[in-house]
Amino acid sequence: xxxxxxxxxxxxxxxxxxxxxxxxxxxxxxxxxxxxxxxxxxxxxxxxxxxxxxxxxxxxxxxxxxxxxxxxxxxxxxxxxxxxxxxxxxxxxxxxxxxxxxxxxxxxxxxxxxx
Amino acid sequence: xxxxxxxxxxxxxxxxxxxxxxxxxxxxxxxxxxxxxxxxxxxxxxxxxxxxxxxxxxxxxxxxxxxxxxxxxxxxxxxxxxxxxxxxxxxxxxxxxxxxxxxxxxxxxxxx
Numbered sequence: 001x002x003x004x005x006x007x008x009x010x011x012x013x014x015x016x017x018x019x020x021x022x023x024x025x026x027x028x029x030x031x032x033x034x035x036x037x038x039x040x041x042x043x044x045x046x047x048x049x050x051x052x053x054x055x056x057x058x059x060x061x062x063x064x065x066x067x068x069x070x071x072x073x074x075x076x077x078x079x080x081x082x083x084x085x086x087x088x089x090x091x092x093x094x095x096x097x098x099x100x101x102x103x104x105x106x107x108x109x110x111x112x113x114x115x
Numbered sequence: 116x117x118x119x120x121x122x123x124x125x126x127x128x129x130x131x132x133x134x135x136x137x138x139x140x141x142x143x144x145x146x147x148x149x150x151x152x153x154x155x156x157x158x159x160x161x162x163x164x165x166x167x168x169x170x171x172x173x174x175x176x177x178x179x180x181x182x183x184x185x186x187x188x189x190x191x192x193x194x195x196x197x198x199x200x201x202x203x204x205x206x207x208x209x210x211x212x213x214x215x216x217x218x219x220x221x222x223x224x225x226x227x
Contacts, residue, residue, distance in 0.1 A: 004157070031213065040222075041219070041220075042203055042219055042220055044217075045214060045215070048214070050213075055213075056213075090157055092158075094213075097213040101145075101146055101163060101165065102213075103148065103160040103163055104160065105160070106150075106157035106158040106160075107157050111155070
């Protein structure tokens, strides 16, 4: 199985809502990533997890809260978002961070709209 | 700051023609990768070229890397309608190599 799955595919939420994005992979990868992508722009790294521990936080606002409950799952908890947070949120995984030559496998993304 | 810059931003060619996209970057890198993204979907890894490599092939794809000029090119030969997508280069720095920085991307349209 070389697939990264993400749920939901689409999410509409108000600024006072709390929601979560989910990502799952069964490739045995030990590095997982969250990216944010605005329309017609490249993906921007948000968080990197390595062996279920947060390795990189790219100065992301605290209204985004990542969680890695186990090696296969990655969540992104959302609270008090702003309309400018509307974007495609992409999850990715790679074998691990010890080698720099690892390709990243991306999920299809969650299209988030904040009203 | 954005590491990779790509040109052209958009490219439209006829099916069967070759498509060339270029990527420039600013700092020393460990490797450079190319990804494809179909409209509104996830990215698909195409090819990785290490900093000590100059050229790499995969099927109809040919990637070159010139570290002296800090640039790379992606050539797609005998293009097909299914190649219509956005193509991104991504660089991995020597320090913090696990962190990919994506270029702005080239939107490629293959006309039947």
